[in-house]
Amino acid sequence: MNKNEIILVGGGGHCKSCVDVIESEGKYQIKGIIDLPHLLGTNTLGYPIIGNDDDLPAFIEKGYSFLITMGHLGHATRRNQLFDSIASMGALMPSIISSSATVSNHSSIGNGTIIMHNALVNAGVKIAANCIINSGAIIEHDVCVEQHSHISTGAILNGDVHVRSESLIGSGATVKNGISIAKSSLIGMGAVVVKNIENSGTYIGNPARKI
Ligand SMILES: CC(C)(COP(=O)(O)OP(=O)(O)OC[C@H]1O[C@@H](n2cnc3c(N)ncnc32)[C@H](O)[C@@H]1OP(=O)(O)O)[C@@H](O)C(=O)NCCC(=O)NCCS
Numbered sequence: 001m002n003k004n005e006i007i008l009v010g011g012g013g014h015c016k017s018c019v020d021v022i023e024s025e026g027k028y029q030i031k032g033i034i035d036l037p038h039l040l041g042t043n044t045l046g047y048p049i050i051g052n053d054d055d056l057p058a059f060i061e062k063g064y065s066f067l068i069t070m071g072h073l074g075h076a077t078r079r080n081q082l083f084d085s086i087a088s089m090g091a092l093m094p095s096i097i098s099s100s101a102t103v104s105n106h107s108s109i110g111n112g113t114i115i116m117h118n119a120l121v122n123a124g125v126k127i128a129a130n131c132i133i134n135s136g137a138i139i140e141h142d143v144c145v146e147q148h149s150h151i152s153t154g155a156i157l158n159g160d161v162h163v164r165s166e167s168l169i170g171s172g173a174t175v176k177n178g179i180s181i182a183k184s185s186l187i188g189m190g191a192v193v194v195k196n197i198e199n200s201g202t203y204i205g206n207p208a209r210k211i
Pocket residue numbers: 073074134152153169170171186187188189190191202203204205211
């Protein structure tokens with residue numbers, strides 16, 4: 001086994017975008033995809049479905065790397081469980097960075113986090129494990145994104161923003177500098193967040209309000 005072979009966990013739409021990022025980075029060969037049992041033998045973008053969740057321990061034993069490629073549209077419980085369970089079995093879960101992303105040397109990116117095409121991660125940023133920084137997102141200086149969060153396509157986190165764990169910042173949302181966002185928050189597409197979000201929930205509009 002080539003230790004640079006990676007197995008993707010979850011074969012939906014987000015997986016397709018991840019495949020493209022992994023191919024562009026060029027560090028890992030995709031061994032195959034873990035998905036539902038009835039999909040065994042089919043493929044996604046030419047990569048085979050090689051098993052289901054029950055097969056994970058055997059693949060981990062063989063020393064493959066893993067990336068969680070199940071999406072996160074607000075309820076990421078399964079995605080988080082899979083990450084924690086695979087990590088606890090000692091598997092390698094590298095960060096993946098698109099060749100078209102700009103990531104500061106003065107930032108840190110956690111295990112299992114993917115930085116997708118044309119995203120910008122600026123100096124002083126800390127992104128924890130198992131996050132998605134989606135295409136075209138802008139993460140400005142000194143932002144902190146806690147684990148299991150998803151910063152969607154084209155969202156903007158201005159300087160010193162703090163996104164607590166398991167949150168979703170929707171496409172095109174903008175968060176004012178210095179704002180803190182509570183754990184498990186769901187910020188809708190296009191929202192403009194100008195005050196701290198103290199309580200988890202769904203927020204939309206300009207200025208963002210809870211619904
Ligand atoms: C905010 C959001 C979570 C609400 O989803 P939901 O709970 O299923 O709510 P609904 O679609 O039933 O919409 C409820 C109401 O809010 C409105 N609404 C939904 N999302 C909105 C948004 N982002 N901005 C403004 N209004 C919005 C709807 O028009 C609807 O209004 P109505 O009651 O007057 O008809 C969802 O619309 C959203 O923005 N998700 C993020 C998607 C995203 O960014 N994906 C990233 C892919 S990379």
